[in-house]
Amino acid sequence: MPPHNWIDLAQDADTGIETLRAHFEGHAYDPHWHDSYLVGVTEQGVQQFNCRRARHQSTPGQVFLLEPGDIHDGEAPTDDGFTYRMLYLDPQWLTRELSAVFDNAPDNSQLSFANTLTTDVRLAHATSLAFQALHQGELKIVRQTALDGLLERLTRHLHWRAGYGDDPRLPSVAKKAREYLHANAQYDIGLDQVAAATGVDRFRLTRAFKAAYGMAPHAYLVQLRLATARRMLARGEQPAPVAMALGVADQSHLGRWFVRAYGLTPALYRKRCSNLPDSQGSGS
Secondary structure: OOOOOOOEEOOOOOOOEEEEEEOOOEEEEEEEEOOEEEEEEEEEOEEEEEOOOOEEEEEEOOEEEEEOOOOOEOOOOOOOEOOOEEEEEEEHHHHHOOOOOOOOOOOOOEEEHHHHEEEEHHHHHHHHHHHHHHHHHOOHHHHHHHHHHHHHHHHHHEEEEEEEEHOOOOOOHHHHHHHHHOOOOOOOOOOHHHHHOOOOOHHHHHHHHHHHHOOOHHHHHHHHHHHHHHHHHHHOOOOHHHHHHOOOHHHHHHHHHOOOOOOOOOOHHHHHHHOOOOOOOOOO
């Protein structure tokens, strides 16, 4: 990591919510996605990222809202870089906590943010309070009160939408390919195998997939493996066995992918998000 960039990551033991505060200059991270809902506030500088086929610039006080599976990158367009704080909200936790508000969820639906970027001052304040309470390990009642305040403001920005797998706008070829990649993510699969599963040639497959999901099948497979690695590391599993379980022959490959997507090594992520000893050192 460049000397001017830094990351401060922690995880709340009760809720599993990860809290992150970071500063980046220049290129921050490659396109990737998370399994969580991301709620963050830009503290300083201009935070530029591409998401949902649009380029966004978040400035101090603005809140950015990303859903599970939202592909996004990050960079600083100005020399002074950008600083932000963010919470990773588990989808099951969020749905459960909001069940009293959204008690009649449609079938095959998921919570969705109305906008990627908002200037809701109260939401920014609630996000910062929740971050501070969780990141600093305040008393349980303080953490719960802060999260309730965040959830109250978030409801104004949430609605139900059809799940990705049921989106009629996505071509069937892309959906079949995505299902195949999810079912075979741990294997060393090739484009020919994915194409055969979808009934088209490799070139049509790649065009359809990129049009639907914003990245080529091979890049999607890497991100799928990274999302799985993140979950396994957070449970305390060591980087080397994680790489093997995901079909990555060389642990260093996983390390490079992980740093490019998240800005820190698998070992460091494991250390910050689990209470288990790192008996194998702090390698990639």
